[in-house]
Amino acid sequence: MFKLPQGATRTLVAVHGWSGTVLGLLLYAVICTGVAAVFAHEINDWASPLAHPETPIFAPGIDTTLERLSAGVDPEYREHVSIYEGAGGRAHFLFFRHDTDRAGKPAERGVDIAIDPATGEELARHEGWFDDIFANREASAVADFLVNLHVRLHIPDPYGLFVTGVLGVVMMVAAVSGLLIHRHLIKDLFTVRRRRDPVLERRDLHAVAGSWNLPFAFILAFTGSFFSFAASVGIPALAAVKFGGDQEAMLETLYGAARPENATPAAGASIAEMLDDARRRGALPYFVAIEHPGRQDATVAIHSDPRPDRLVSPSWLYDGATGTFLREQPPLGQQPSAGAQLVGLMYPLHVGNFLGAASRAVWFALGFTGAYVTLTGMLLWLRRRADNPAWQRFARGVYWVGYGLPLALICTPIAWFALRNFGLPPAGVQGWAFLFVATATGFAAVLVQDLARLRRGLLAATGVALLCLPLIRLATGGMGWTEALGNGVAAVPAVDLALFVSALACLWAQRDPVRSPRPAAEAGSRQPVRTI
Amino acid sequence: MLIAVLGILWSGAAMFVLAWRDPKRLRNLEWNLHSRPVPLPPAMRRGLGVFSLLPGLALAISGLWIPFLIWLGGSCTCGWLLTQALGRS
Numbered sequence: 001m002f003k004l005p006q007g008a009t010r011t012l013v014a015v016h017g018w019s020g021t022v023l024g025l026l027l028y029a030v031i032c033t034g035v036a037a038v039f040a041h042e043i044n045d046w047a048s049p050l051a052h053p054e055t056p057i058f059a060p061g062i063d064t065t066l067e068r069l070s071a072g073v074d075p076e077y078r079e080h081v082s083i084y085e086g087a088g089g090r091a092h093f094l095f096f097r098h099d100t101d102r103a104g105k106p107a108e109r110g111v112d113i114a115i116d117p118a119t120g121e122e123l124a125r126h127e128g129w130f131d132d133i134f135a136n137r138e139a140s141a142v143a144d145f146l147v148n149l150h151v152r153l154h155i156p157d158p159y160g161l162f163v164t165g166v167l168g169v170v171m172m173v174a175a176v177s178g179l180l181i182h183r184h185l186i187k188d189l190f191t192v193r194r195r196r197d198p199v200l201e202r203r204d205l206h207a208v209a210g211s212w213n214l215p216f217a218f219i220l221a222f223t224g225s226f227f228s229f230a231a232s233v234g235i236p237a238l239a240a241v242k243f244g245g246d247q248e249a250m251l252e253t254l255y256g257a258a259r260p261e262n263a264t265p266a267a268g269a270s271i272a273e274m275l276d277d278a279r280r281r282g283a284l285p286y287f288v289a290i291e292h293p294g295r296q297d298a299t300v301a302i303h304s305d306p307r308p309d310r311l312v313s314p315s316w317l318y319d320g321a322t323g324t325f326l327r328e329q330p331p332l333g334q335q336p337s338a339g340a341q342l343v344g345l346m347y348p349l350h351v352g353n354f355l356g357a358a359s360r361a362v363w364f365a366l367g368f369t370g371a372y373v374t375l376t377g378m379l380l381w382l383r384r385r386a387d388n389p390a391w392q393r394f395a396r397g398v399y400w401v402g403y404g405l406p407l408a409l410i411c412t413p414i415a416w417f418a419l420r421n422f423g424l425p426p427a428g429v430q431g432w433a434f435l436f437v438a439t440a441t442g443f444a445a446v447l448v449q450d451l452a453r454l455r456r457g458l459l460a461a462t463g464v465a466l467l468c469l470p471l472i473r474l475a476t477g478g479m480g481w482t483e484a485l486g487n488g489v490a491a492v493p494a495v496d497l498a499l500f501v502s503a504l505a506c507l508w509a510q511r512d513p514v515r516s517p518r519p520a521a522e523a524g525s526r527q528p529v530r531t532i
Numbered sequence: 533m534l535i536a537v538l539g540i541l542w543s544g545a546a547m548f549v550l551a552w553r554d555p556k557r558l559r560n561l562e563w564n565l566h567s568r569p570v571p572l573p574p575a576m577r578r579g580l581g582v583f584s585l586l587p588g589l590a591l592a593i594s595g596l597w598i599p600f601l602i603w604l605g606g607s608c609t610c611g612w613l614l615t616q617a618l619g620r621s
Contacts, residue, residue, distance in 0.1 A: 187556055188556065189551075189554075189611065190550065190551040190556070190557045190614075190618065191554070191556045191557050191560060191615075191619075192557075192615060192616070192618075192619030193560045194619050194620065204619075208612065208615050208616075208619075209612055212608045212609070212611045212612035212615070215604065215608065216605065216608065308598075309596075309598065310598075311597055311598065349601075352601075352605075354598050355598055355602060358602065359598070359605075362601075362602055362605035362606050362609065363605065365609040366605050366608065366609060369608075369609065369612055
């Protein structure tokens, strides 16, 4: 597409290759987990459904429930309340306060109560620092593990976010350099030269997938980097440069000044009525945040999903004491603006949540293509260096991560389902299961000499694990298909079926031999060699 | 949603013809001389290319950004799967 001088093309090829290779394995891990995390909502409903049809959590009884729960919570946690929908349609009431942790850093501490919105029954209660609360939520454990791996690779903040931000930049560099070095991007869109030279075949598989995925590779990498860097670098840097390090002042400028302090006790207006008012203004509430409940200066923010014809939605702010509507809050700033729209677009463009399961399915496919491009790119790079022993050692690492990571990711929920009735912390169980499988596959990568055999073995194991996952879920008390369909929980059969189809795909793929470049003596033969 | 699906079908059909009679793809496959499809002439390919983009253009001009994104993502995925499938045939 672009005709660059030979030297520039050579440099860009090197940039493309090295950018994808140096951090390619981590990038592959982030993409793979992101592909699964697209369906976090469905995974939650599949792993921990409630035994009755879904009940709206923002219903008229919300004030009574809030009052009841608030009365049983330590008063020091009543500084803020967040109300949101959790796994399987559970209603979560999170009471918390801003505090300072043992390292002297600002952190939040409180209690998270999950209730059944149909009966008001308390289902779970977790108390402590936010990190501990979120690590111990059983109902959303499977999706939480995936999301945490995707967002920060389970590395503590802010370093994990920084790493994933750098990986997003690497992906953008690879996408842009790939676009520039591909001279015949349009002409080659439909060309895969199979059964000729295996290097050419791999190059075509990588280039074709990369070409079709190019716009989305850029979008997903850019939006992902934005989220990682905004929290880990952007906000502190902006605060340091413009506000002398005062993050509070910066947030006031960006989102409006907090209302004047007034700690006088007040009964508080009805949240249900504020929700009704917000709905009349076009809101589809999914999250309610109450600041200083029970005080004269209480403020209620109603966050909304975008309307069906929109990608971005504002929030609605209310006076918590009187119920008076205060103003609409754009995603950024205090007035609607192009910048606010751009910031608001980042999330739907990254997760593809704007048209429910349909858009998420498309984003899943695009993410899968991205993972395929990353893996085939690394394998192509190694194939071109088949004579270099150091690179061949690295090839073991690529096979280990490329085919072992999906197996480890499937084994983590298996371990959680198997042990969930023993009162163990879900993040710990899944973390250890992941490490165990990763280590076992690492040993296999070292011990199995033939990489094609290693690939077949790991794919077959992944296929078997995928078949076992729904069975273990059922065997450990998971909801059956009849009950799920009776309760309108389509996620249960849908995810089970998706796992079954994926298992068949893995078992089919492991039969497909990996071809390597033909030795010179065989150059005239058209038969592929079946070892790497 | 329906409008996005119709757009994907429109573009998918155009892409199928483009891919099936793509000269470079045909050059690289082994064909029985009698059964080999005739490659599309360049003008026809360009025309079909524009034809395949029409749904996206119409959605973007109409400001229907959600169907546009679904169309773009769905068409790109279709294009890749089509190339994979035809490459194996």
